[in-house]
Amino acid sequence: DTGVSQDPRHKITKRGQNVTFRCDPISEHNRLYWYRQTLGQGPEFLTYFQNEAQLEKSRLLSDRFSAERPKGSFSTLEIQRTEQGDSAMYLCASSLAQGARDTQYFGPGTRLTVL
Amino acid sequence: AQKITQTQPGMFVQEKEAVTLDCTYDTSDPSYGLFWYKQPSSGEMIFLIYQGSYDQQNATEGRYSLNFQKARKSANLVISASQLGDSAMYFCAMREAMDTGRRALTFGSGTRLQVQP
Numbered sequence: 590d591t592g593v594s595q596d597p598r599h600k601i602t603k604r605g606q607n608v609t610f611r612c613d614p615i616s617e618h619n620r621l622y623w624y625r626q627t628l629g630q631g632p633e634f635l636t637y638f639q640n641e642a643q644l645e646k647s648r649l650l651s652d653r654f655s656a657e658r659p660k661g662s663f664s665t666l667e668i669q670r671t672e673q674g675d676s677a678m679y680l681c682a683s684s685l686a687q688g689a690r691d692t693q694y695f696g697p698g699t700r701l702t703v704l
Numbered sequence: 705a706q707k708i709t710q711t712q713p714g715m716f717v718q719e720k721e722a723v724t725l726d727c728t729y730d731t732s733d734p735s736y737g738l739f740w741y742k743q744p745s746s747g748e749m750i751f752l753i754y755q756g757s758y759d760q761q762n763a764t765e766g767r768y769s770l771n772f773q774k775a776r777k778s779a780n781l782v783i784s785a786s787q788l789g790d791s792a793m794y795f796c797a798m799r800e801a802m803d804t805g806r807r808a809l810t811f812g813s814g815t816r817l818q819v820q821p
Contacts, residue, residue, distance in 0.1 A: 622809075631811025632811050645806065684807075689756060692754060696748065
């Protein structure tokens, strides 16, 4: 069983550039989540999809951030006009909508550094 | 107020001994779930154990058990027979309002556990 995969694992960019990250969930999982984790902190929720519908968004998801899951499988997270404060680990998770527990399984993350 | 509080930034334990990692939470929702995750230096968050607010018994998963005290709003993780591979960051997380379909997890700031030989 393949876990959640994320690409790229590391990204270095200059301030003002756009970046896009990809997440491939566990194959049968219909829910997909994005979180951001800064150094020394726990992950912070950004957004969540059920199939292709984006159902929940955090106020952390500013206008410069957009996430898509066009066919209900993989998802992309784009950050436009990056700022140094965007430097963080971006984590993707997926879950299977089954019961109350609905455990989220995480990928290895994409570490973004904005210079 | 913090939703999830982990008061121990770092903990040391001798190999083969048991260790308790503290977690307190704050919610007014009657339906919620509590999760523990392990994050090794590689960065991936690994699910360990789950406790639902309506569960009558404390959750156990192998060497992991959860000491759930609902009235005190605490959900401490107990790791028995510590191994060197247990050295990692440990995060407590909560999902509130589970009966309304909310899915976001709120994480604490974590506890770094170091297992000494």
